[in-house]
Amino acid sequence: MNLVGHVAVALPPDTASNPSIDFLVGCMLPDLAAIARVRLVRPAGDIGHGVAFHHACDAVFHDSAWFRGTNQAVRDALMDAGVERGAARACSHAGVEMLLDGSLVAEPMVAHHAQLVLDAADARADEFGPLAPAASRTQWVTRLRLIGSSLEPQRYRDPRFVAERLQRMTAGRTRIELRHDHVDTVAATLREFQPDIASIAPEVLAAVRRAVPSPHHPA
DSSP states (O other): OHHHHHHHHSSTTTTTOOHHHHHHHHHHHHHHHHHHHHOOOOOOOHHHHHHHHHHHHHHHHHHHHHHHHHHHHHHOOOOOOOOOOOHHHHHHHHHHHHHHHHHHHSSSHHHHHHOOOOOOOHHHHHHHHGOOOOGGHHHHHHHHHHHHHHOOGGGGGHHHHHHHHHHHHHTTTTTOOGGGGGGGHHHHHHHHHHHHHHHHHHHHHHHHHHHSSSTTTTO
């Protein structure tokens, strides 16, 4: 799952008892650290519980028949279109997750809480600084503030934006780097899969919720 997906799963379906903002920050924190390319220590309290929930949801999601099948189908389509294997694997995995985010963020309650987390990442970056080792703390705080103030999850609805984001994410990583001249190919392929991903998004969300206990979901 990606940023928005983790927040969406953490929200109870009836919104009767929404999680604390710290819990939601923890749910998104590993992905924020990955974007910043910083390895964090495991936090305590509600943030730590959110981080644990994040990893539990990822394990269920990545092992699901739907994700494995869709990931493979997108990867094969990209390779058939001429994208190198490493780039195709990276783009299928992350691309499917970002398109799923684009579908989930269309729900106003999900969009609202995802934005609350990003606002907290910006406003409380210094507070979260000690989660990074001393050597990378300045980099972490700077990048976290930038991510919180500039990331727009609604743009994951646009396959072209997702493809461009994938190119930036893989740039300089030789084994998985997406070439500039393949961005259009990736965008077109993701656009083909987008309707099916959008149609099944609520079912995927519900399945992960059922599989991963959360103190904020009704029994």
